[in-house]
Amino acid sequence: MxxxxxxxxxxxxxxxxxxxxxxxxxxxxxxxxxxLSQETPYQTLLVTDGKQALNAFARVKPDLFITDYLLPxxxxxxxxxxxxxxxxxxxxxxxLMSSQMPPLEEVKKRDLVPLxxxxxxxDFLNTVEALIQ
Numbered sequence: 001m002x003x004x005x006x007x008x009x010x011x012x013x014x015x016x017x018x019x020x021x022x023x024x025x026x027x028x029x030x031x032x033x034x035x036l037s038q039e040t041p042y043q044t045l046l047v048t049d050g051k052q053a054l055n056a057f058a059r060v061k062p063d064l065f066i067t068d069y070l071l072p073x074x075x076x077x078x079x080x081x082x083x084x085x086x087x088x089x090x091x092x093x094x095x096l097m098s099s100q101m102p103p104l105e106e107v108k109k110r111d112l113v114p115l116x117x118x119x120x121x122x123d124f125l126n127t128v129e130a131l132i133q
Contacts, residue, residue, distance in 0.1 A: 016043055017042045017064070018045065018063055019042050019044045019045070019066060020047070020065050020066070021033060021044060021047070021066045022046075022050070022052075022067040023046065023066075023068045024048045024072055030046070032044075032124075035121055040125070040128065040129070049072050050071055054089075057083060057089045057091075061089075064092055064131055065083075065092050065094040065095070066097065067080065067094065068098060070098060076097075077102060077106060077112075080094055095114075095115050095128070095131065096112040097117055099116065099118070113131065
């Protein structure tokens with residue numbers, strides 16, 4: 001289920017940027033969405049697995065993609081690769097989060113920005129702002 005946050009779940013204004021968060025831990029996902037909603041002007045969507053993310057990408061075309069590495073059914077790297085392989089989806093700048101990060105060369109090879117959990121919220125927000133420009 002895709003959950004939209006900010007502006008009372010209304011669709012994004014044409015010029016408003018959108019962030020898609022994929023996090024299977026509901027508490028972490030809701031915390032990230034809450035921080036993004038309070039600290040940025042962007043619409044934030046939350047999904048809990050790769051299949052939901054693929055469906056959301058087809059409808060939303062986010063400006064920034066934030067995904068956990070350890071997801072059910074497909075991990076964050078597999079999800080990113082799947083999005084890259086589908087030209088119509090065009091994967092935007094991506095933050096890969098995890099407490100068990102894959103080897104750095106795997107992350108860098110895919111041009112992802114790694115963020116190891118737990119992370120500082122100011123670092124998180126600075127990374128979001130730098131990538132969504």
